[in-house]
Amino acid sequence: MNGWTTAATLTFAGGVGATVWGVATGPLRRRVVAQNLSSALACPGLLLLAQGYGRPAYVDLALVLALLGPVGTLVFARLLAEELAADPPASPWATWCAAGFAAVVVLVLCAATGPGRAMVKLLVTGALLTGGNLVASRALAGGFPGGRRG
Amino acid sequence: MDDPAVVVALLLVAAAATTAVAVRDPVRQALVLAVLGLALAVLFTVLQAPDVALSQLAVGSALTPLLLLLSVRKVRRRQKQETKGEPE
Amino acid sequence: MSVLPYLVAVWIFLVGAHGLATSRNLIHAVGCLAVCQSGTYVLLLAVGYREGATAPVYADLEPGSRPVVDPVVQALALTDVVVGATVTALLLALVMQIAKRHGTVDPDELSELRG
Amino acid sequence: MNRRVRLLMVLAGGAGLAALLVAACLDMPGFGGDRHPYGDRAVHESLARRTANTIASVNFDQRAFDTLGEMTILFGAVLGTVVLLRQTRDERRAAPRPEDVAPPVRRYALAVLPVAVLTGLYVIAHGQLSPGGGFQGGVVAATALHLLYLGADYRALERIRPVGLYEVGDALAASAYLVLGLAGVLAGTAFLANTLLPYGTFNTLTSGGTVPLLNAAIGMEVACAVVVLLARFLDQAVEIEEESGT
Numbered sequence: 001m002n003g004w005t006t007a008a009t010l011t012f013a014g015g016v017g018a019t020v021w022g023v024a025t026g027p028l029r030r031r032v033v034a035q036n037l038s039s040a041l042a043c044p045g046l047l048l049l050a051q052g053y054g055r056p057a058y059v060d061l062a063l064v065l066a067l068l069g070p071v072g073t074l075v076f077a078r079l080l081a082e083e084l085a086a087d088p089p090a091s092p093w094a095t096w097c098a099a100g101f102a103a104v105v106v107l108v109l110c111a112a113t114g115p116g117r118a119m120v121k122l123l124v125t126g127a128l129l130t131g132g133n134l135v136a137s138r139a140l141a142g143g144f145p146g147g148r149r150g
Numbered sequence: 151m152d153d154p155a156v157v158v159a160l161l162l163v164a165a166a167a168t169t170a171v172a173v174r175d176p177v178r179q180a181l182v183l184a185v186l187g188l189a190l191a192v193l194f195t196v197l198q199a200p201d202v203a204l205s206q207l208a209v210g211s212a213l214t215p216l217l218l219l220l221s222v223r224k225v226r227r228r229q230k231q232e233t234k235g236e237p238e
Numbered sequence: 239m240s241v242l243p244y245l246v247a248v249w250i251f252l253v254g255a256h257g258l259a260t261s262r263n264l265i266h267a268v269g270c271l272a273v274c275q276s277g278t279y280v281l282l283l284a285v286g287y288r289e290g291a292t293a294p295v296y297a298d299l300e301p302g303s304r305p306v307v308d309p310v311v312q313a314l315a316l317t318d319v320v321v322g323a324t325v326t327a328l329l330l331a332l333v334m335q336i337a338k339r340h341g342t343v344d345p346d347e348l349s350e351l352r353g
Numbered sequence: 354m355n356r357r358v359r360l361l362m363v364l365a366g367g368a369g370l371a372a373l374l375v376a377a378c379l380d381m382p383g384f385g386g387d388r389h390p391y392g393d394r395a396v397h398e399s400l401a402r403r404t405a406n407t408i409a410s411v412n413f414d415q416r417a418f419d420t421l422g423e424m425t426i427l428f429g430a431v432l433g434t435v436v437l438l439r440q441t442r443d444e445r446r447a448a449p450r451p452e453d454v455a456p457p458v459r460r461y462a463l464a465v466l467p468v469a470v471l472t473g474l475y476v477i478a479h480g481q482l483s484p485g486g487g488f489q490g491g492v493v494a495a496t497a498l499h500l501l502y503l504g505a506d507y508r509a510l511e512r513i514r515p516v517g518l519y520e521v522g523d524a525l526a527a528s529a530y531l532v533l534g535l536a537g538v539l540a541g542t543a544f545l546a547n548t549l550l551p552y553g554t555f556n557t558l559t560s561g562g563t564v565p566l567l568n569a570a571i572g573m574e575v576a577c578a579v580v581v582l583l584a585r586f587l588d589q590a591v592e593i594e595e596e597s598g599t
Contacts (some may be wrong), residue, residue, distance in 0.1 A: 152290065153289075154292075156243070157242065158244060159245075160243055160246045160280075163246065163250065163276075163280065164246050164250065167249075167250045167253055167254065167273050167276065167277075168249075168253050170257075170269060170270075170273050171253050171254060171256065171257030171270055172257075172260065173272055173284070174261075174263070174266060175266075176263055176265040176266050179266055179269045180269070183269055183272060183273075186273070186276065190279065190280075191339040192277075193283075194282055194283060194315075195279065197283045197284070197287050198287065198291060198292055198293045198306075198307045199283050199286075199293065199307070199312045199315070199316075200293050200295065201293075201295070201313075201316050201345055202279065202283065202312050202315045202319065203309055204275045205315075205316045205320055206279075206319050208320075209320060209322075209323040210320055213323055214272065214326065215325060217323075217326065217327050217330055218265065218268075218269065218330070221265055221333060222265055222298055223328040224334055224337070225333070225334065225337045225343055226285070228337055228338065228341070229337075234276065234343055
């Protein structure tokens with residue numbers, strides 16, 4: 001255990017644990033937001049683990065999650081557009097908090113690694129993650145106004 | 151076993167798996183399965199299996215929900231068609 | 239404490255099996271089968287874990303510098319994750335065919351239809 | 354048999370199974386133990402053949418025959434899905450209507466699509482070095498293509514995805530794996546034995562003998578398989594409708 005893995009463990013216990021609760025209960029609009037937040041919070045956790053274990057190769061995991069997590073949310077936004085249009089989810093503060101947390105983690109890790117290829121990879125992952133999650137949350141809140149068509 | 155990360159990840163996976171079974175609506179179950187896939191990926195990373203975690207992320211985050219939701223849509227559309235057709 | 243991972247694997251498997259047996263919707267049952275499968279991955283990786291070790295991937299690691307976990311169980315689990323997803327797809331295709339033939343995906347109604 | 358009786362039987366059977374499994378768990382070697390004789394030998398063997406990712410070495414070299422079996426299951430599952438979800442005589446195709454997508458979502462999908470496909474190819478190509486490989490990268494690349502359905506509409510996806518081509522690709526990749534295995538027999542060793550090519554320099558893209566080739570074949574197989582699977586599911590959910598009014 002070092003500081004990085006402790007931070008990652010706290011992220012998983014607090015953040016991802018809360019999203020498991022959120023996805024298990026409540027109306028559909030809360031569940032889809034919890035699903036989006038789960039990938040937004042797990043990805044910085046994986047980055048922290050990579051740093052804590054001293055294995056830059058583990059960053060690939062966070063990169064793939066940053067790409068596919070928002071894609072998964074888009075799947076739900078697209079195929080549940082009719083149900084979500086009747087009861088649109090709105091969670092600006094939770095989404096921005098998660099995006100801010102991801103940005104802070106990426107910046108701290110960049111400062112810890114120093115300039116180089118690893119830092120570029122971290123920045124790409126962070127940009128994909130924050131951008132993807134903001135767009136995915138926008139898609140949930142009425143990204144498909146046509147509703148259920150094709 | 152003195153690694154709290156392993157314990158946290160194990161409990162997350164157990165909670166998500168129990169929820170995935172307890173939620174009876176397939177659409178909501180697909181949402182829980184997406185989170186379960188993520189929790190499993192975290193557990194595999196903590197157990198030092200990045201290859202398996204990558205596999206689980208690739209499959210669990212987008213592919214499985216897409217397959218489940220497409221089946222739900224097909225089955226529901228068919229049932230809607232049939233209830234529409236019956237009174238005629 | 240050192241049996242917790244095995245017990246979690248057993249719990250996941252049993253919970254999935256219970257859901258499979260009591261499900262009222264075949265799509266939900268396929269989801270429960272996916273839960274059952276993940277129990278086997280947890281068991282395999284728990285068997286291969288070594289305290290304080292790291293992954294045997296030497297792209298960023300000097301061979302022999304750190305203890306490593308068992309790669310054999312990881313290879314078994316990793317292929318099965320992807321193959322399991324395609325088998326899930328096959329089962330969902332079967333469910334769609336059942337919905338088309340019988341107009342229902344409730345296993346109880348289906349057994350009444352046959353009897 | 355009514356629901357109550359069945360539930361009781363399930364609970365009784367489940368309790369018995371649970372008792373047996375817990376008893377087995379209590380007798381297993383402790384979690385995190387230091388004794389992994391098989392794993393240690395696999396790592397040693399992998400380093401001797403200059404494959405940096407031991408897991409790739411186990412999958413595509415030491416247990417390549419096992420992977421052939423897994424690949425056959427995958428191929429069979431895809432074949433079964435294609436047969437089950439084909440268009441029957443009482444169904445017709447309805448052209449999907451274009452979908453309204455909010456501009457930021459559309460822009461995001463179109464921008465991320467090439468990045469995600471590239472990441473998938475990167476994961477396949479570096480399979481024998483860093484975490485990743487054909488199984489994972491194939492799924493990532495194939496899922497990425499479907500951003501076009503999510504961010505635009507189904508007709509846009511159909512334009513860049515001739516399903517027939519991917520079916521051929523699937524079969525070609527499966528036979529490539531077999532041919533690589535048979536090449537070992539022809540060279541006078543054994544089926545799928547990693548003796549054909551030089552092992553190369555440790556930790557480079559071409560190291561590990563036949564591992565990168567088998568890895569690439571699996572990557573192509575998985576990517577094509579997932580594209581074909583999703584194509585059949587999307588056809589059923591979006592395009593194919595039952596003939597109504599007959």
